[in-house]
Amino acid sequence: MWGSALAGASAALLALTAGGGSASADPVSLTQKYTCKFPIINNDPIEAAITTDMPATMKVGETVPEYDIKAVTKVSARAAQGLGVLGAVTLEGKATADVVVTQPGGDGNLPIKVVNTVAKANIPNPAAPFEVTATGKSPGGLLTWGKAGEAAFDVKGLKLHNMIARDADGKPVQLPPNGDEFTADCTLDAGQKTLLHKMTITGGGGQDPTDPPTDPPTDPPTDPPTDPPTDPPTDPSDPGDPTDPTDPAGSGGIPASDGGTTTGGSGSSGSDVNTQLTSGSGGLAATGTSGIGLMLAAAGGLGAAGIAAFHYLPQRIRRGGQAAS
Secondary structure, eight states, X not given: OHHHHHHHHHHHHHHHHTSTTOTTEEEEEEXXXXXXXXXTXXXXXXXXXXXXXXXXXXXXXXXXOOOEEEEEEEEOHHHHHXXXXXXXXXXXXXXXXXXXXXXXXGOOEXXXXXXEEEEEEEOOSSOOOEEEEEEEEOOOSSOBOOSSEEEEEEEEEEEEEEEEEEOTTSOBOOBTTTBTOEEEEEEEOTTOOOEEEEEEEESOSSOOTTSOOSSOOOOOOSSOOOOOOSSOOOOTTOOOOTTOTTOHHHXXXXXXXXXXXXXXXXXXXXXXXXXXXXXXXXXXXXXXXXXXXXXXXXXXXXXXXHHHHHHHHHHHHHHHHHHHO
């Protein structure tokens, strides 16, 4: 049981030191030379060896975890001498690395800052070169790979800040003109490599956002919308086409049974009535309209004959009486 527990603890420790719990991570490293501007001694060289564990491959859709970073920096004997003459016996602080992530598939570059804590280191006396160790974690859980391709991690710069030199009593040593803390800006020496790691991003683990969807959109309905009525409603204000001989409204008369046209009385009342019947909402059938117009015209003719008889017969009767007498 104790053996199993120890094995499990060892596996967990290895997964943690592999960076973000990735069991497939591989050791990567980069050594760079910088020139930093220190108090009192001004420009002085340092050499930083960066190590971490990162996977060789990841998949589209996966989020980059945080990685444990370690940087061991070599400081010159000259720097140790300059700090020692002021009574400093230890050195500690912060170191921030400028890292540029080249995203795959042409998604551009992402500049990030990785802050590391410089552990307290003893300054040798007599003066000699010494090392300071910085540890930290890269930002994790932020960047998700969106495309397949190759990603790159380049270290482009370094800055030492919040650096504190302490005396034997643990009190900060004043380093003019900085006070208790100082900052050392560092410049990467010419010709130095910057590539820390390359990573291949594969298209697995979900669909590549650059690929077209596998299921095309649903086809539009095959049946087009219902066509509008081919015969628009008759406009009541349209008197009709006067050139059309079959149009009762335009001819001013009524179609006769033999195909000719019979005029309706002395005015246009027959035509007006016929037009009103054929207009409006929906209208009437042509044959029904012609029949109604014919009946109306006949009624008008009978009325006219009755009126004539009303005036003519009395006169005829009187003339007949006078002749008889």
